[in-house]
Amino acid sequence: MQKNDNIYPAGLYSFQDECLKLLTGVLNVSKAATYLVDSQRKPICYKTWQLQPAMHRQYMDTFYKLDPLHPTQFVEQADISVVKMNDLVNTQERYDHPYYRDFVSPWGVQDIVELFLRVDNQLIAGFALFTSKQQPEMRMEDIRKANQLHQFMQFSLEQSLAAPKHSQFQVFCDQYQLTPKERMVVELVSQGLPNKSIASGLDCSLATVKTHLQHIFTKTGVNSKTEIASLLYNLH
Amino acid sequence: MQKNDNIYPAGLYSFQDECLKLLTGVLNVSKAATYLVDSQRKPICYKTWQLQPAMHRQYMDTFYKLDPLHPTQFVEQADISVVKMNDLVNTQERYDHPYYRDFVSPWGVQDIVELFLRVDNQLIAGFALFTSKQQPEMRMEDIRKANQLHQFMQFSLEQSLAAPKHSQFQVFCDQYQLTPKERMVVELVSQGLPNKSIASGLDCSLATVKTHLQHIFTKTGVNSKTEIASLLYNLH
DNA sequence: GAAGGTATCAACCAGAAGGTTGATATAGGG
DNA sequence: CCCTATATCAACCTTCTGGTTGATACCTTC
Structure with a gap:
């Protein structure tokens, strides 16, 4: 545990800031959040963008347990880096499940895209991008852009750690x-x-x-x- | 006032430390002190080496007024950078004057050499080097060394300010x-x-x-x- | 000489930070 | 299995910091 952690995720404070600025500046999203993943695989150091504090609190208190995009779901799958919620969970499920009925939908969220950053196959940071029901549905083109940004952020992360x-x-x-x-x-x-x-x-x-x-x-x-x-x- | 001071003497904390180490390490002194000179020509930011706190307090409270090596004596004389007290004040005076009778002598000090650093002819830092009565009298050779060190410190100061x-x-x-x-x-x-x-x-x-x-x-x-x-x- | 900037200090208060003790839980090594 | 290291939290107390108000003094500049 100590071994894997004496490099990450410390030292990434401004890296998070810059990434969040990049993503929300380039992609058409309504809210966003970023976090680091600590040695216990717990998300910490959240930073948010246009995300209601009350919504964040609700998530942190209760709904994180039900989140299909929660980083713990992806720690082992080193090949998955950009995940779109509506691709992962089918429409029916989104109607039934309390996560959507009681949390995602009431806050006016249409879809969520999650980006994961890894170093040595270890998940160390994540970004959640929200689109609202007022916005057009996210298309292939947007996901391509997100992948592009992800790739650069991954590069930048490695540079930052070597600086x-x-x-x-x-x-x-x-x-x-x-x-x-x-x-x-x-x-x-x-x-x-x-x-x-x-x-x-x-x-x-x-x-x-x-x-x-x-x-x-x-x-x-x-x-x-x-x-x-x-x-x-x-x-x- | 503002003009002359927006560069000095701020930013010299570690410079002082290093100079004090250099001087006390190379020259054969029993105590030493350094200070910066602020815009009101008042010495501040004292750092001492093997100098009794009580002695320093006594100086700061009372005897600084009588000090023939006090920086205010030398602000105008841009050519004077290394001063030896016993050269400046004759033997008789040293017997009579309360500065020596009540302060220098009781603390076992034989002689004091003061070094001044200037930038743009403005006095911005000083160093006081003390020899004790137990030590051999300071010779020409020691003063030559002090001058040598002063020259390098002056160079280093300019470098530091440009760093x-x-x-x-x-x-x-x-x-x-x-x-x-x-x-x-x-x-x-x-x-x-x-x-x-x-x-x-x-x-x-x-x-x-x-x-x-x-x-x-x-x-x-x-x-x-x-x-x-x-x-x-x-x-x- | 009035005005503005700088430097100085005092008194007061609320809240933050520092320091200590003690307690629990959990993971890993010997 | 025990011991250590790590991480967590509570309660308590002291000291330090931050925030405010107000006052004096000096030096420029207008």
């Missing part, structure tokens, strides 16, 4: 032997986020974040988040 | 039109220092630091020191 900035982050984390979750905390700290945001980013409690921070502080020998950010960018 | 890292700092400060003192605060924030340390570094009260921070927060549109550090190293 000096990223390796600097790795050097720091390796130097102090931080655990995967601790690395994620450091990543979010380095973005200047308050603990509350870090907690919601990692989908855990404030208490857990504080515990992680305490461990990071002891390992690195500092005593504030600002100092962490400073250390990170002033490696000796 | 990408420094210009990044400048870009940030210019972008948000920060005042000289605000820039100093940002510099110390970027080192991860708590407000109390920033206050003592700038030789002002905690309240002043907080006011500076509030202004920086409004100008940059953030609301925490960690975010400042993050912004600084993640310029868009």
Whole structure:
């Protein structure tokens, strides 16, 4: 577990931002979301675009369990990278199933396309693109574009992970032997986020974040988040 | 005032550290100190080496006024860069004057050599090197070495100010039109220092630091020191 | 000399962050 | 099977930070 994780998914904060901008800028979607997949295969670090906070909360609280596009469904299928919901689930099912009846449909969503990014066959990030009932149905052409974008994002991801900035982050984390979750905390700290945001980013409690921070502080020998950010960018 | 100061002395935190290490490592001194000179020609951002905190406090509280090597004595004399106290002040004076009788001598100091760094003829940093009464008197050879080191430090300073890292700092400060003192605060924030340390570094009260921070927060549109550090190293 | 920018400091408050202890659960190695 | 490492969370307390208001002083510039 540690082995697979000491590179991913930490260090991808701005990568997510840029990808989301790209997708929503090029494709005709009404809402979008992105997340990273942690070592326990749990989606964390959600970032959304024009997606109602209440809808996201509903998903996180309840409906993620029923999601046919949930990343856990695709961790093993390394060949699947772009999935269209309405292709995966037939029309009848979409009428019967509570996921569509009680969640997808009420929020005015017509279809969802999910993009997965992998490194070494391991799923590490995902993107959900929503079209609304007011929009025209998604066509082959749109899916082709999505595949095109996916391909470039996959390329860009590998570049990002090889960049000096990223390796600097790795050097720091390796130097102090931080655990995967601790690395994620450091990543979010380095973005200047308050603990509350870090907690919601990692989908855990404030208490857990504080515990992680305490461990990071002891390992690195500092005593504030600002100092962490400073250390990170002033490696000796 | 603004004009002369929007480059210096901010951004020299690690430069000071390295210089102090160099001087104390190469020259045979018992204590040392370094400082930056701000726009009001006041020494700030002291860093010391083997110098008793109590001695430093005494100097800062009282004796700085009597110091014949005090930087204000040399702001105008752009040709003077390395000064030896015992050459500047004759033996008799050193017996009579309270600065030596009540401060220098009681702390076991035999001689002091001061080095000044300038940019555009403006004094921006100083180094004080102390020899103790237990050490042999400083000779011509030592002064030659000090001059040699000074020359390189002067070169290195110019390099540092031209380095990408420094210009990044400048870009940030210019972008948000920060005042000289605000820039100093940002510099110390970027080192991860708590407000109390920033206050003592700038030789002002905690309240002043907080006011500076509030202004920086409004100008940059953030609301925490960690975010400042993050912004600084993640310029868009 | 009035106005604006800068630098200084005080007092106050609410909320965030840091520090500690202790507890639970789970995965993996020996 | 036990031990360790990891991840999770709660409760508590202290200290630090952020936000606000208001005041003084100095220096330019108009």
